Amino acid sequence: xxxxxxxxxVSKRFGAVIANENISLTVKGGEILALLGENGAGKSTxxxxxxxxxxxxxxxxxxxxxVMESSDTAAAxxxxxxxxxxxxxxxxxxxxxxxxxxxxxxxxxGVLNIxxxxxxxxxxxxxxxxxxxxxxxxxxLPVGMAQRVEILKAxxxxxxxxxxxxxxxxxxxxxxxxxxxxxxxxxKRGVGILFITHKLREVMAVADRIAVLRDGKLMGTTTPxxxxxxxxxxxxxxxxxxxxVEKGPGKPKEVLLAVRNLKVIDDRKLEAVRDLSLEVHAxxxxxxAGVEGNGQRELVEAICSMRPRSSGEVMVxxxxxxxxxxxxxxxxxxxxxxxxxxKHGLVTSYSIADNLVLNRFDxxxxxxxxxxxxxxxxxxxxxxxxxFDIRAPNASLSADSLSGGNKQKVVVxxxxxxxxxxxxxxxxxxxxxxxxxEFIHNQLxxxxxxxAAVLLVSAELDEILSLADRIAVIxxxxxxxxxxxxxxxxxxxxxxxxxxxS
Amino acid sequence: xxxRTSHYITLAFLVVFTYFYRKDGLVATSVLYTAIxxxxxxxxxxxxxxxxxxxGVVNIGIEGTMLxxxxxxxxxxxIMKDTVQGMFVGVFTGAMMGLLLALMAVSWKxxxxxxxxIINILAAGITSFYYRQNYSIPATLHPIDLPVVGxxxxxxxxxxxxxxxxxxxxxxxxxxxxxxxxTSWGLRSRAVGEQPASADTAGVSxxxxxxxxxxxxxxxxGLAGSYLALEAVGIFERGFTxxxxxxxxxxxxxxxxNPLGALAxxxxxxxxxxxxxxxxxxEVVEIPPQFxxxxxYILTILVLAISAGKVRxxxxxxxxxxxxKS
Numbered sequence: 029x030x031x032x033x034x035x036x037x038v039s040k041r042f043g044a045v046i047a048n049e050n051i052s053l054t055v056k057g058g059e060i061l062a063l064l065g066e067n068g069a070g071k072s073t074x075x076x077x078x079x080x081x082x083x084x085x086x087x088x089x090x091x092x093x094x095v096m097e098s099s100d101t102a103a104a105x106x107x108x109x110x111x112x113x114x115x116x117x118x119x120x121x122x123x124x125x126x127x128x129x130x131x132x133x134x135x136x137x138g139v140l141n142i143x144x145x146x147x148x149x150x151x152x153x154x155x156x157x158x159x160x161x162x163x164x165x166x167x168x169l170p171v172g173m174a175q176r177v178e179i180l181k182a183x184x185x186x187x188x189x190x191x192x193x194x195x196x197x198x199x200x201x202x203x204x205x206x207x208x209x210x211x212x213x214x215x216k217r218g219v220g221i222l223f224i225t226h227k228l229r230e231v232m233a234v235a236d237r238i239a240v241l242r243d244g245k246l247m248g249t250t251t252p253x254x255x256x257x258x259x260x261x262x263x264x265x266x267x268x269x270x271x272x273v274e275k276g277p278g279k280p281k282e283v284l285l286a287v288r289n290l291k292v293i294d295d296r297k298l299e300a301v302r303d304l305s306l307e308v309h310a311x312x313x314x315x316x317a318g319v320e321g322n323g324q325r326e327l328v329e330a331i332c333s334m335r336p337r338s339s340g341e342v343m344v345x346x347x348x349x350x351x352x353x354x355x356x357x358x359x360x361x362x363x364x365x366x367x368x369x370x371k372h373g374l375v376t377s378y379s380i381a382d383n384l385v386l387n388r389f390d391x392x393x394x395x396x397x398x399x400x401x402x403x404x405x406x407x408x409x410x411x412x413x414x415x416f417d418i419r420a421p422n423a424s425l426s427a428d429s430l431s432g433g434n435k436q437k438v439v440v441x442x443x444x445x446x447x448x449x450x451x452x453x454x455x456x457x458x459x460x461x462x463x464x465x466e467f468i469h470n471q472l473x474x475x476x477x478x479x480a481a482v483l484l485v486s487a488e489l490d491e492i493l494s495l496a497d498r499i500a501v502i503x504x505x506x507x508x509x510x511x512x513x514x515x516x517x518x519x520x521x522x523x524x525x526x527x528x529x530s
Numbered sequence: 531x532x533x534r535t536s537h538y539i540t541l542a543f544l545v546v547f548t549y550f551y552r553k554d555g556l557v558a559t560s561v562l563y564t565a566i567x568x569x570x571x572x573x574x575x576x577x578x579x580x581x582x583x584x585x586g587v588v589n590i591g592i593e594g595t596m597l598x599x600x601x602x603x604x605x606x607x608x609i610m611k612d613t614v615q616g617m618f619v620g621v622f623t624g625a626m627m628g629l630l631l632a633l634m635a636v637s638w639k640x641x642x643x644x645x646x647x648i649i650n651i652l653a654a655g656i657t658s659f660y661y662r663q664n665y666s667i668p669a670t671l672h673p674i675d676l677p678v679v680g681x682x683x684x685x686x687x688x689x690x691x692x693x694x695x696x697x698x699x700x701x702x703x704x705x706x707x708x709x710x711x712x713t714s715w716g717l718r719s720r721a722v723g724e725q726p727a728s729a730d731t732a733g734v735s736x737x738x739x740x741x742x743x744x745x746x747x748x749x750x751x752g753l754a755g756s757y758l759a760l761e762a763v764g765i766f767e768r769g770f771t772x773x774x775x776x777x778x779x780x781x782x783x784x785x786x787x788n789p790l791g792a793l794a795x796x797x798x799x800x801x802x803x804x805x806x807x808x809x810x811x812x813e814v815v816e817i818p819p820q821f822x823x824x825x826x827y828i829l830t831i832l833v834l835a836i837s838a839g840k841v842r843x844x845x846x847x848x849x850x851x852x853x854x855k856s
Contacts, residue, residue, distance in 0.1 A: 079731075081730070081731070081853065101730060101731060101733055102733040102735075105732075105733045106733075111731065113731065117725070117727055117728040117731045117732070118725070118728055119720075119721045119724045119725045119728050119729075120724070120725065120845070121724055121842075121845075122717075122720070122721065122724070126717060126721075127728070129717070130717060130718065130721050130728065130729065130732045130734065131718070131729070131732030131733040131734045132732070132733070133714040133717060135713070135714045138713045138714055138715060139712055139713050139714075140712055140713055140714055140716075140717060181732070
């Protein structure tokens with residue numbers, strides 16, 4: 029097949045950060061090229077340059093042999109480049125149809141032909157086997173569905189080169205498999221695919237060729253046949269990575285966290301947690317396995333007093349935690365690694381150092397009565413950046429400037445660098461890179477070994493299986509079964525998660 | 531909700547009409563006629579807000595835009611001894627004010643509230659510094675006697691015999707509603723106001739659309755200013771617009787950033803003012819005139835308090851669009 033995309037010597041820097049350094053790559057029609065790298069390795073910047081969202085400092089980008097002159101999205105689209113963004117580029121208040129036609133609307137004298145647009149959406153979704161409801165409003169759709177709209181949006185423009193920026197970060201395992209199937213079909217139709225990810229399993233499953241980026245440099249290209257997951261991980265991180273978590277057996281002691289007959293109402297005013305009870309002992313990790321949306325979020329928020337409990341109680345070290353006081357929960361010894369780090373974990377416009385003391389900025393040594401001790405805050409910041417391997421030039425930069433994995437490390441550093449009694453970790457490794465995942469897993473295990481009671485909620489069954497000492501399966505707001513880590517079996521748990529009795 | 535609001539407003543009109551009609555049919559129609567006159571500049575000014583904010587630019591410089599345009603429209607009309615030419619000067623002035631806002635808010639990425647304040651201060655300063663007495667325009671713009679409609683009983687005298695800017699303004703508001711919801715320009719504009727990055731990745735130029743809409747909106751503000759100076763009263767005074775540009779923002783919010791909603795809200799404001807005027811003329815109530823001038827502001831506070839938290843502004847309003855982000 030012909031060469032669709034040629035990247036030659038592209039470099040780009042943002043201030044002091046080198047995002048891309050002299051990168052050259054090609055993608056042919058009908059080929060799936062996986063661009064692999066840790067967060068902050070420069071993958072997103074590179075593809076944004078191809079799509080005209082970022083102007084490279086030097087180097088050329090050729091599409092179909094023609095040099096793309098400037099950073100011009102419209103020109104890239106006209107050349108047949110389509111992009112599925114990591115953060116969906118959809119207008120939440122508009123319908124699927126409106127989103128799909130935006131920028132290239134069927135119209136007559138400027139007046140929209142909504143009927144034709146709708147028909148077009150239906151035929152498009154049929155052609156590629158991606159079912160969507162043309163009249164649904166984006167903000168009402170589940171993530172996997174919204175992504176479909178995003179893909180259809182690219183396909184509608186007759187793409188020759190489809191770029192996907194970490195498309196699977198937000199998907200469930202099933203949705204991921206469906207997506208990979210869609211990508212294979214598109215490649216068969218001759219579409220060139222540039223697929224960004226840091227999930228090794230997907231790369232091995234779907235890629236024709238693999239390019240690995242590290243610290244803005246191209247480390248090399250390979251193929252799934254010539255490589256293996258551990259080789260790729262090593263290329264990505266630059267050192268050997270232990271994909272399996274190494275941990276000794278847990279030594280559970282007294283109960284630190286007890287949840288009794290908890291009932292919680294969700295945002296839609298439905299009962300999401302139904303009469304749930306659980307206990308977590310000092311020195312153990314209790315993993316909550318379950319398909320997302322079965323009450324995990326509400327359970328975590330109720331334990332941390334962020335969401336009102338309609339009945340039941342939460343006790344830490346035998347002390348009842350008052351309703352709706354995250355501060356009381358924190359003071360009682362609950363550390364919380366929230367599911368949505370941008371929303372509940374960080375104030376992204378604050379500095380890293382300030383974010384590292386968000387929950388204790390007013391306590392000694394970080395404050396003296398009403399006056400903050402900024403020197404202590406700064407020292408603490410530098411120390412934790414060092415200790416938790418947060419990749420930032422210094423702790424006075426805003427948290428905004430960090431990649432996802434490093435943002436998460438800031439949250440983890442803050443929550444785990446205090447007196448540890450109870451640790452509630454919700455999706456602690458979602459959307460972050462292999463190196464950071466390994467690091468965070470080890471931190472959770474050392475928290476356990478230091479005598480903390482760890483409650484781990486994750487949608488990734490593998491994560492639960494490798495970390496937890498005990499596994500509780502949640503379905504429809506209830507714990508339906510509990511296993512010791514030895515007796516846990518993937519299939520049984522999977523069936524229970526899906527709501528099928530074992 | 532929108533439907534219910536418009537029902538209330540229709541009801542208010544009926545109640546007012548019945549109240550005055552029991553005493554005098556002519557007074558009843560004239561109150562409603564005046565209500566339209568009071569409503570029009572507010573409605574047009576609210577359209578300035580709708581057009582800007584729907585594309586994501588906050589415009590609190592509507593007051594200044596109207597004031598400056600009223601000023602240029604009046605003095606151009608007086609010097610050229612031609613009211614119609616004065617109107618075009620007013621509209622052009624408004625467009626230039628819009629362009630200035632676009633320059634500050636879109637290109638220079640200034641804080642949009644401050645950009646608006648600059649426009650207001652600029653307009654207040656220049657218009658009072660260059661203000662001269664003893665100028666007059668030849669005549670106000672000619673009212674139009676609508677054929678057919680003018681002969682209708684009751685509605686005829688209410689709807690007919692308004693000036694050209696009034697009729698054009700109402701048509702413009704209807705057209706703007708259509709354009710916003712039924713054309714590709716509208717779809718793109720709303721997308722830019724909600725999620726500019728989505729529009730950008732779909733190949734829509736955020737900068738160009740914001741420039742275009744803010745400038746056209748400025749021209750509409752110029753038309754509203756010209757209306758005050760050339761069609762409604764035929765004079766110009768310092769501080770002539772008396773807060774109408776700010777009231778318009780409340781009207782825009784009350785109308786949920788929808789041209790028709792804002793038109794309905796403006797009619798309600800106009801009605802309140804017309805009724806108060808009539809009650810004062812009839813000497814039914816004795817209110818010091820200071821309180822009458824307070825009325826629009828009090829209403830504004832009430833309306834904003836009532837609709838607070840219930841309305842959802844365009845998501846990207848007030849935020850300059852940054853294309854390159856790592």
